[in-house]
Each structure stands twice: as structure tokens, then as C-alpha cells.
Amino acid sequence: MRDLTALVLTYNEEENIGRTLSSISWIEKVVVLDSYSTDETAKIARTYPNVVVAQRKFDDHTSQWNFGLEQVATPWVLSLDADYQLSDRLAAEIQQLNWSEEIAGYAARFEYRIFGKSLRASVYPPRVVLFRRDHGRYMADGHTQLLKIDGSVGELHSPIYHDDRKPLSRWIQSQDSYAKLEARYLLNVDRGLSVNGHQLSGGTRQLKPQDRLRLAIYFAPVVMFFYLLFGRGLILDGWRGWYYVAQRVIAELLLSLRLLSEKHNLEQGE
Numbered sequence: 402m403r404d405l406t407a408l409v410l411t412y413n414e415e416e417n418i419g420r421t422l423s424s425i426s427w428i429e430k431v432v433v434l435d436s437y438s439t440d441e442t443a444k445i446a447r448t449y450p451n452v453v454v455a456q457r458k459f460d461d462h463t464s465q466w467n468f469g470l471e472q473v474a475t476p477w478v479l480s481l482d483a484d485y486q487l488s489d490r491l492a493a494e495i496q497q498l499n500w501s502e503e504i505a506g507y508a509a510r511f512e513y514r515i516f517g518k519s520l521r522a523s524v525y526p527p528r529v530v531l532f533r534r535d536h537g538r539y540m541a542d543g544h545t546q547l548l549k550i551d552g553s554v555g556e557l558h559s560p561i562y563h564d565d566r567k568p569l570s571r572w573i574q575s576q577d578s579y580a581k582l583e584a585r586y587l588l589n590v591d592r593g594l595s596v597n598g599h600q601l602s603g604g605t606r607q608l609k610p611q612d613r614l615r616l617a618i619y620f621a622p623v624v625m626f627f628y629l630l631f632g633r634g635l636i637l638d639g640w641r642g643w644y645y646v647a648q649r650v651i652a653e654l655l656l657s658l659r660l661l662s663e664k665h666n667l668e669q670g671e
Contacts, residue, residue: 403429404500407479408469412436412459414483415445416566422449424487427496428479434469442483462546466539478534480548484566485530488512490559495531505552506532514564515641522633524625524649525563529554542586545579576652577659584659587616615653618660622653 407428411418412435425431426449433446436459446452455472459465470478477500481487487495491509498507506529513523529537529548539546565572590608608616615621629635629649635642662668 404475405429405477405479405495406473406475407431407481408466408473409433409481409483410436410462410465410469411438411442411446411483413438413440413442413571414567415441416568417484417564418442418445420486420564421481421483422446422452424492425479425481426451427492430475432469432472434465434472436465461541463539463541466546466548470534470537470539473534476533476535477531478537479531481530481561482563484564485511486562486564488560488562491557491561494557494559501555503553504555505536506548506550507555507557509557509559509561511563512560513645514562515644516566517564518641519562520635520638520642520645522629522635523563523645524629527556530561531557572648573651576655580652580655580659581663583656584663587612588660588663591616615656616660618657622650622657625653626650 405428407425407430409418409421409431411433414421415438418433422431422433422445429451431449431452433443433452433454435443435446435454435456437456443454443456446454453472455469457465457468466480469480479495508527508529509531510527511523511525513520513525529550532548532550533552536551538549538551540549541547587608611621614624626646629646630642635646638645
């Protein structure tokens, strides 16, 4: 594992960071890039002997991740959000990997958890989390970032747990910020305007089907409700299933509101 560094981005993650760092305690070096947290996040991170804490003022996710990559000296990097936790099976799988020269990165699937208990399904997609540092670069993609990998991508068979236990008020505040950025991105694509420095001529044809549905404004929250609760069976997961469904519907409603606000210029001061 001398060829691997874990990179974790944080901002006020005291509810999550301990579980994340404990799941990667077997990695020789972990870089925690903190955006000047005002809680105990950095203090907790420094209690782990394999952790180095760096700090940078947050401007956007893309710049933050790329700055983090510059702090990594090993050929391979494991990039994690602060609410990710490696399963024991995945930790063992990574340690036993045949580090093929033909593979530039590995994608992992996620098992979504609500306060420690896994759901039977979610809308959280698989993503590349383990990759060669010199073959990966983050690019802006709506409200978040997209990792571009130069080379072939393999698949990890064991899951990462996604288990965010921050207060609900923090989650709603974050979702509104994400919705604002996402609404501007979707509307710019719809209008054929420049997005992230690229002139888009294909319009909404370049968007995923779910994003085209969101642009219609009125349907995405309703579709999300029925799809998750009944289509994916989360009604069988009790209150935790309902909690997740409610979160996703609220996120879609916030995006619909932000699309309306941006489209009709309802908040000129923002």
C-alpha cells in the first residue's frame, strides 16, 4: 500500500469523519483537505497517525479536488467524500488488487445507509474512486465535479457505504446551494450557452434523460417519489426508506424552485 494515498475532502464533518478515517486506517498515508472547518473535524482527523491535514479555502468542488490531487505523491489515489466508509470487503479487495498497467482507474458501487442501516436501493450512481493520479483530472459538471480518466476503467465488486449523519438543517442548506448551481447549469445547456468554457451546440440532447425531465420542472419530484417508494421498493425499508425518499423528493423540489426562479428572474439580487 506504499503506492496508494487516500484523499478526503472535508468541511464541518465531525459527525462523519471518524467512521471514514477508521475504514482506511490500513492506508499508510491519508490526506484530509479541509475547507477551514469551524467544528471538530480537523481535530478529529489529526488523532489518526496516518493522516495529514491540509487546509484550503473552498471556492468550488473542482478546484478543491484538483488541489487535493497535487498533495498526493503516490501513483495511486483513493478519493473519498467525508461521508463515505469503505466496507471491510472493499478494503480487502483493494489490498489484494493486481495493479495492472492497463487499468487507469476502478469504479465502485455504493450502498446507501440511513443512520447505519443499508437501504435496498438508491439513486446514487457508481463512480471512479481509485485511480492513477497522473491519469485523472476533475472537471466541473453542474453543481459538482466529474472525474475524467485517461485510460481503461475496471470495476470493484465490493461496496462503499454512503452514510451522512450531519444535521438535517445542514443537508437542506447544502441542497439549496447545489440546486442553484444545477439550475443555472441546466438552463445554460438548454439555451445553448457556454458551459465551463465550452460552447454547447447540441442543447438538451447532451443531457441525461433525468436531467431533461428536470428541465420540464413539474414532473421530476413526482416521478422520484413513485420510482423510489414503489419502483425500487423503499416502502419496505420502514422509516429509513421514507427518510431517503423524502430527501430525494425535497432535493427535486428545490431544483424545480430554483429552475423557476432562474428562468423567470425572480431573485435578481442573487
